[in-house]
Amino acid sequence: MPQTPHIERHFTGSETVRDLVIGMSDGLTVPFALAAGLSGAIDTTSIIVTAGLAEIAAGSIAMGLGGYLAAKSDAEHYFSERVREESEVVEKPEIEAREVADVFQSYGLTAAESKPVVDALRKRPQSWVDFMMRFELGLEQPDPKRALISAITIAGAYIAGGFIPLGPYLFLAKASSALPISVITTLVALAIFGYTKGHFTGAPPLRSAIQTVLIGGLAAAVAFMIARVIS
Amino acid sequence: MPQTPHIERHFTGSETVRDLVIGMSDGLTVPFALAAGLSGAIDTTSIIVTAGLAEIAAGSIAMGLGGYLAAKSDAEHYFSERVREESEVVEKPEIEAREVADVFQSYGLTAAESKPVVDALRKRPQSWVDFMMRFELGLEQPDPKRALISAITIAGAYIAGGFIPLGPYLFLAKASSALPISVITTLVALAIFGYTKGHFTGAPPLRSAIQTVLIGGLAAAVAFMIARVIS
Numbered sequence: 001m002p003q004t005p006h007i008e009r010h011f012t013g014s015e016t017v018r019d020l021v022i023g024m025s026d027g028l029t030v031p032f033a034l035a036a037g038l039s040g041a042i043d044t045t046s047i048i049v050t051a052g053l054a055e056i057a058a059g060s061i062a063m064g065l066g067g068y069l070a071a072k073s074d075a076e077h078y079f080s081e082r083v084r085e086e087s088e089v090v091e092k093p094e095i096e097a098r099e100v101a102d103v104f105q106s107y108g109l110t111a112a113e114s115k116p117v118v119d120a121l122r123k124r125p126q127s128w129v130d131f132m133m134r135f136e137l138g139l140e141q142p143d144p145k146r147a148l149i150s151a152i153t154i155a156g157a158y159i160a161g162g163f164i165p166l167g168p169y170l171f172l173a174k175a176s177s178a179l180p181i182s183v184i185t186t187l188v189a190l191a192i193f194g195y196t197k198g199h200f201t202g203a204p205p206l207r208s209a210i211q212t213v214l215i216g217g218l219a220a221a222v223a224f225m226i227a228r229v230i231s
Numbered sequence: 232m233p234q235t236p237h238i239e240r241h242f243t244g245s246e247t248v249r250d251l252v253i254g255m256s257d258g259l260t261v262p263f264a265l266a267a268g269l270s271g272a273i274d275t276t277s278i279i280v281t282a283g284l285a286e287i288a289a290g291s292i293a294m295g296l297g298g299y300l301a302a303k304s305d306a307e308h309y310f311s312e313r314v315r316e317e318s319e320v321v322e323k324p325e326i327e328a329r330e331v332a333d334v335f336q337s338y339g340l341t342a343a344e345s346k347p348v349v350d351a352l353r354k355r356p357q358s359w360v361d362f363m364m365r366f367e368l369g370l371e372q373p374d375p376k377r378a379l380i381s382a383i384t385i386a387g388a389y390i391a392g393g394f395i396p397l398g399p400y401l402f403l404a405k406a407s408s409a410l411p412i413s414v415i416t417t418l419v420a421l422a423i424f425g426y427t428k429g430h431f432t433g434a435p436p437l438r439s440a441i442q443t444v445l446i447g448g449l450a451a452a453v454a455f456m457i458a459r460v461i462s
Contacts, residue, residue: 029293030261030286037285047273050462051282054268054454055261061450062260069442073434104348108358113351117335120344127339135366203304211300219292223285231281 015146017200019153023063024193027161029216031055032186035165037223039175039182041231048169048178056162064155071147078139085132089125096132097122103135164189183220190216246377248431250384254294255424258392260447262286263417266396268454270406270413272462279400279409287393295386302378309370316360316368327363328353334366395420414451421447 031052038048089096097118104114121128133139165186168178194212198205262283269279320327328349335345352359364370396417399409425443429436 025297026293029297030289033289033293034265034282034286037289038282040285041281042278046462047278050272050458051265051269053461054271054458055265055286057457058261058264058268058450058454061453062257062264062446065446065449066256066260069446073432077433107352107362108355109348109351113347116344116347117340120340121338124339131338201304202308215293215296215300218296219289222292223289226288227281227285230284231277 015150016153019067019150020157021197021200022067023060023154023157024161025197025212026059026063027056027158028164028186028190028193029219030059031162032165032182032216033219033223035169035182036179036220037227039179040224040226040228043175045169045173045175045178048175049166052162052166052169056159056166059162060155060158063158064151067154068147068151071142071150075142075144075147078133078142081137081139082129082133085129085137086125089128089132093122096128099136100128100131161189161193186220187213187217246381247384250298250381251388252428252431253298254291254385254388255392256428256443257290257294258287258389259395259417259421259424260392260450261290262393263396263413263447264450264454266400266413267410267451268458270410271455271457271459274406276400276404276406276409279406280397283393283397283400287390287397290393291386291389294389295382298385299378299382302373302381306373306375306378309364309373312368312370313360313364316363317356320356320359320363324353327359330367331359331362392420392424417451418444418448 034055035048035052038051042048085096100118100121101111101114104117105111121131133141165182168181168185169175172178172181190212191209194209195205197203197212198208201208265286266279266283269282273279316327331349331352332342332345335348336342352362364372396413398416399412400406403409403412421443422440425440426436428434428443429439432439
């Protein structure tokens, strides 16, 4: 679904940081919870490794490819709406001019107060279309090259995140030995990730760290309990 | 991270639809791929059911709670930025007035052409703040009640989606018997889901259906192959 990227003066993270956060957030949490959960039911790490790798593959494809197609359809949506606005400012200029005035009216401006802007935009059809795209439809021009880079970044971050909780299971034969190492390593990784994420998104880093650890820990604890109860 | 919901005339889906799509999209795909993947390595459905339920629990908590906290921090971000804008329009009205003119200048308007709007906004501080939040910072006022409803909707859709591929494994003892039923049922569900999603998001429904089936099918096929190779 199209979403308007926000323009924010104090946001220090780029789109790449956003993609890394999206991928790593789920990559650290879900494979961690799955491995911890299975440790509650099975003591053979080979099955847990199989499940973990299958999950990492599935999750990274679902997130990466899903993100790629969503970005592509955002771009198509933008351009089809733009074509429509371009024909509307030519064919129905009166209606479009009233729509500009309506935007301003919602901020308490009278038609007389917004008229100079409406008139100025009417003289510049290209800027008028830009204005309508942004202020009436709330759509930003997407970067056509973003989709692929975004997909690869998200999928890569998911895979990198997923190998942190899975690591101990790759090297140890017994789940009961791997679990505590996986839990400690992943909780530390979640804390560092949450702290860094807070730093980039402008949220208080310490609170961000606590929240990230909490989500990951809760997901893993619930998965462990479910697996133990049903096995 | 805060994202501005877009205002779109032809978008027929509500925020609830968006949340259902987010949750069900991953809920149908990831547990499906995990179960299919494990079927490539293990023939006992009880282990696959354990892994599947652990994954559904982990995924729904990660998505639901993650979404809840993201919405909460969006709301906090909005209000802290709003407080700052409110003090800025009082303390540095000249700078803020120039920022309004800058917004219009990026659409080719001269300072003289945008002056009536700048003057009109200066007379109405509350509308001025509203205008700056939306047009300078690109932030929309969040609904404080949305976060919880959104979290429950996403998590519920993930769980509902996840039980479709897992269903056959719950009733059959052998993974080799459950897998084909799970694949057919889930691919049909993905097609229906993709078609419906297209209808709501404005994408061509048939193409949306094909894409959804493709992502789910590819994730499951890759997971199956990885599990088969390593086991």
